[in-house]
Amino acid sequence: MNKFKIFSLALVATTFAKAQDLESAKTAIDAEQFEKAKSILKAAIQAKPTNGKATFFLGNIYLRQNIVDSATIYFNKGLAFSENAKFNNIGLAQIDLDANNSAAAQAKFDLVTKDMRKKDTEEYIYIARAYMNADKPDYKSAIAVLTKAKTANPTDAQVQLALGDAYYGDKNQNESYVAYRNAYQADPTLIRAKMQLGVLLKGAKAYTEAIKAFYEVIEINENYGPVYRELAETYYLWGNNMPSTYNENIQKALGFYEKYLTLTDYSLNSRMRHADFLILAKDYKALELEANAMKELDGVNPRILRYLGYSAYENGNVDTALKALQDFTANTSNKIIPRDYFYLGKTKIKKGTNADGKSIDAAMLTSAVADVKKAVEVEPLFASELNELGKKLYDQKAFAAAAAIFEIAVTVPSSKNYLIDNFYLGTSLYYDNTRKDVVKPDPIALQKADTALGNVITASPTTQDAYLFRARTNNLLEKDELMATYYQQYINIASEKWKKELEKANSAIIGNEFILDLYKGTIKDFNYTLYKAELDKLKPKFIESYNSIASFYANSDKAKAIEFLNKTLALDPANTYALDAIQKLK
Known part of the structure; x- marks a missing residue:
């Protein structure tokens, strides 16, 4: 009997110890101290390989770190354990979701829920988080699962916290706020729920209020690492949304991110999160230092190649960038993001650019364009970042x-x-077809230019230079009537703009064509000196328009042609083209 009592006490002590290990691991995971959590869980599994929750938690950490092979090993190992084995099906189901196999995932979820008791909620919480943590998050499915959990136990703080995350992901700010508030009220020790209330303010661009909320979290626990990451991201977003504060706020952001690292761990994965933030902050010199430091820690982790590629490109080391990015994107097992292709394309363009900066090796350009196109196909929102690259090439006259x-x-x-x-598309194509070495303009390219300029005019009818370049483009296409139409529209739009300027100055306006009227002296009380720079640019464009329209009428209406040529001579009495053309038409 005494031996039985001793055995029973030992069993209770062991069970308690295992529970304590799991709670310690969960606390470390919540604090984003993943290496610490992994050590606790591995020790627990080695000491007593019976509780499937330990392998489930460990596998989930590996999933967060994108180490799927290790995650799979631990999930499968946990399925054979005698306690809580079913939780590992949730981890395997998330891997199915990542592979777009929702049917297989649902089958595994069903195995988890089929024997649940009425008041159980934990399984629902982890199933919902699997939906949220998948590569393509499904927040609505997560909400549906958590609604069942809420019905089973409305006051469960973890259910409310997960609901807050699901509603936040589904862009339902109001419901998210209610859930986070309920979670914190149900369990005031659940500091993440309070922090998430600040995250909602950050998402609403209420940066001052968000920072105040995060400092309230720090007052409760100054060693809670994730709150410093949120502060870093808030200052980063604030700096980006208010450029006048950028330099000050980005320095604060970088400082808080360093603080976050000191409170989590300096493992390779933590340093990678730091590197991701350095990319956002555009601190490429620090990124290059971090990338090389990570390479010393682990020379085989492929993500290091991303950081080396980005930083090497930004710091002018094109060859290093090209090799790193090619090596990284060549391996399809790596999780490649649109920015990887974008940087690879930019690197190829820089590598292939000739000394004059105006031409790029044709093969390298073709390959670069394919990479950039792939970036946009993967994530269409990325298209907005192409303007800077295209404009740089445009300014180089490439x-x-x-x-x-x-x-x-x-x-x-x-x-x-x-x-x-x-x-820029329309004018780039136009200029490319007016190069000195062009024997015959490309009609297909010019038609694309015409369409692009037409898109501009449709969206913004007062963009005067769109008419000018559309006229020039149709001139190259030998569509003379359209050419004349767009030149006249350019004159009308440009004149109307300046007439409005004159109306503001209460000037007398005679006639319909501002530049012509100005040079005829029919516009009174106009301060020419004030607008001289703009007007000097406008005058040759009006002359171009008048002469081009005259050339259109030359064969069909000589009087009309002479009328436009005389307008040219009113602006430039010595204009050779107009003088010669009038002589021929008389």
Whole structure:
């Protein structure tokens, strides 16, 4: 009997110890101290390999770190354990979700829930988190599962916390707020729920209020690492949304991220999270130092190649960047993101650019464009970032390359730069077809230019230069009537703009064509000096328009042609083209 009592006490002590190990691991996971949590769980599994929750938690950490092979090993190992084995099916189901196999995932979820008791909620919580943590999060399915858990136990703090995360992911701010508030009220020790109330404020761009909320969390527990990450991200977003505060706020952001690292761990995975933030902050010199430090820690982790590639490109080391990014994207088992392809494309363009900066090796350009196109196909929102690259090429007068980039950008009409990208596409194609070495303009390219400029005019009818370049483009296409129409529209739009300027100055206006009226002296009380720089640019464009319209009428209406040529001479009495043309028409 005494031996039985001793055995019973030992069993209770062992069970208690295992529970304590799991709670310690959960606390470390919540604090994002993943290496610490892994050590606790591995020790627990080795000491007593019976509780499937330990392998489930460990596998989930590996999933968060994108180490799927290790996660799978632990989930499968846990299925053979005598306690809580079914939880490992949730981890395997998330892997199925990542592989777009929802049927297989649902079958595993069903195995988990079939023997649940009425008041159980834990299984529902982890199933919902599997939906949320999948590569393609399904927040509505998570909400549906958590609604069952809420019905079973309305006051469960973890259920409310998970509901808050699900509603936040589903962009339902109001329900998310209620759930986070309920979670914290149900369990005031659940500090993550209080922190998430600040996250909601950050998402609403209420940066001052968000920072105040995060400091309230720090007052409760100054060693809670995740709150410093949230502070870092808040200052980063604040700096980006208010450029005048950028330098100050980005330094604060970087400082808080360093604090976050000191309270989590300096493992390779933590340093990778730091590297991701350095990319957001555009601190590429620090990123290069971090990438090389990580390489010393682990020379085989493929994600290090991403950081080396990005930083090497930004710091001017093109060859290093090209090799790193090619090696990284060549392995399809790596989790490649749109930015990887974008950087690879930019690197190829820089590598292939000739000394004059105006031309790029054709093969390298083709390959680069394919990479950039892939980035946009994977994530259409990425199109808005192409403007900077295209504009740089445009300014270098590398018009063929610029056109290729802008042609990808305008495939996404929802892009914030859609209008200006169409303008640059149209003018890039026009300039590329007016190079000195062009024997015959490309009609297909010019038709694309005409369409792009037409998109600009449709969206913004007062963009005067869109008419001018559309007229020039149709001139190259030998569509003379359209050419004359667009030149006249350019004159009308440009004149109307300046007439409005004059109306503000209460000036007398005579006639319909501002530049012509100005030089005839029919516009009074106009301060020419104030607008001289703009007007000097406008005058030759009006002359171009008048002469081009005159050339259209030359064979069909000589009087009309002479009328437009005389308008040219009113602006430039010595204009050779107009003088010669009038002599021929008389």
